[in-house]
Amino acid sequence: MExxxxxxxxxxxxxxxxxxxxxESGGQVKMLIEDxxxxxxxxxxxxxxxxxxxxxxxxxxxxxxxxxxxSENDKP
Numbered sequence: 001m002e003x004x005x006x007x008x009x010x011x012x013x014x015x016x017x018x019x020x021x022x023x024e025s026g027g028q029v030k031m032l033i034e035d036x037x038x039x040x041x042x043x044x045x046x047x048x049x050x051x052x053x054x055x056x057x058x059x060x061x062x063x064x065x066x067x068x069x070x071s072e073n074d075k076p
Contacts, residue, residue: 001057001065009070013040013050016058020066037061 004020011019014029023029029048032038038045039059040052052058054070 001067003067003069005069005071006052006054007071010051010053011068012048013038013045013052013058014048016052016066016068022060022063022066032060037063 002020004016006016006019014026017023017029018025023032026048029038033046033048036044037060039061040050041057042059052068054068056068057065058068059065
């Protein structure tokens with residue numbers, strides 16, 4: 001599982017996937033959600049604007065898994 005550092009306290013799912021270079025557009029996220037391929041913390045995700053925080057794990061079937069990691073400056 002790859003760890004992806006974010007520089008904010010939270011990040012939207014679609015923004016996270018673009019930030020990490022996993023997808024190129026919000027349209028791709030919409031299609032993956034419609035095809036029931038995205039899971040956040042092992043729960044099927046239906047909202048592309050789902051707020052992710054430090055420690056959350058995003059899994060896309062047949063693509064991989066990524067963990068959200070807050071930068072040291074943003075950790076409580």
